[in-house]
Amino acid sequence: MKVVVAHNRYRAAQPSGENTIVDTEIDQLTAAGVEVLPFLRSSDEIEELSTPAKALLPVSPIYAPRAQRELSRLIESHRPDVLHLHNPYPLISPWVVRTAHRYGVPVVQTVHNYRQVCSSGLYFRDGRICTDCRGRAFGLPAVVHRCYRGSRAQSALMATTLALHRPTWRSVDRYIALTGGIAGHLRDYGIPADRIVVKPNAMPDPGPPAPPGEGFLYFGRLSPEKGLALLLDAWQRHPDGSLGRLRIAGDGELRPLAEAAAVHRADIDYLGPLDRARVAAALRDTAVVLTVPTWHDVLPTVVIEALAAGRPVLGTALGGVPYLVGADQPAAPAGTGPAGGGPSAAAGSAAGGPSPSGTGTETPLAGAAGWVVPAEPGALAAALPVARADAAALAPAARARYETVFHPDVVTRRLVDIYADLAEGASRAR
16 A cells, blocks of 8 residues: 655754654554655755745645645656645645545545644634634634734735635545544534544554653643643642652743743752653653643643553643543533534533633542643642552553553554545545
């Protein structure tokens, strides 16, 4: 089987779990015997473009002519069975869906964010969850609030792109939703349920986990929506040293906040950005991993890494976190939360808990591999001692969840089945 994997890589200066997932998935597919034809572009290429090419950049999200020409040549030369699209912006464009269909090649897209509707892709603005553009033919609020790259002009371009490509997105043959919450988002957008399959990402198996370490680890991009400020607020409600150590790893705009916390608290260490080997070492040293987004983070890969290392996770009840740790509940009514018609501001809606305005006295909801709480400092502060006390008992279940749900053998088999089903359908249609 031949599969084109199309992805516009995010800038190297902006650490991206999506880039890591695409690279890992290509390796896993190749190991499974699939002939992968990478169709990769990088936003780092923009600086090297000629002056005329840079002049055309504003229209690239709508129609990237160079990408369409190069994809056409690739399809004509290799006759792939399927095109698998990840991120098309800005150098590939959703138009590749139409280009592939012109050659009779079915298209599957993995949905990593909410950019069918939201110009930033996050459903997050000014420190809060925002769904102002849901249900609109044109995302005017995104323009007003400069949601895309802080620019009103670029936000207008992205909102226009999303409006013009609504028919393109609705023509995709199969969507891969990483969680039930994303499946709900797609249904709310108008995608028929029979064109959506739920399949999470996988991470390579690091091998048998080490015995549990001590304390807590928070690692990833240090940006506002990832919840570092929320975590520090919760942590500082406990006496210095009473919870063991909190290690913070990563880089981003909130790095000064992490550095200042390490100066003022003896029980906080800022480790800086870590390479893969040092992340593995930090996971061995810890007992609990903290993932506390304040937005509907689709499928944070740090959770899968934690489970693979046999480390339970304490997280906020938003986005894919409840699903990852096995604390998700039956679907909420349509439109009320991530498991229904799309994300809402109710932090606990995906996990049966209250909203972020809760009192902070709520008991953390336990799952197979961790705990979730509302995205509220009091609730998180109350959960920290619980997680510390029960971490060792939950460690085997964390590893077991990884092996049964997120191991490459399990996930790659599912992905190959999706490709085969699409290819068979396209063959019958010819």
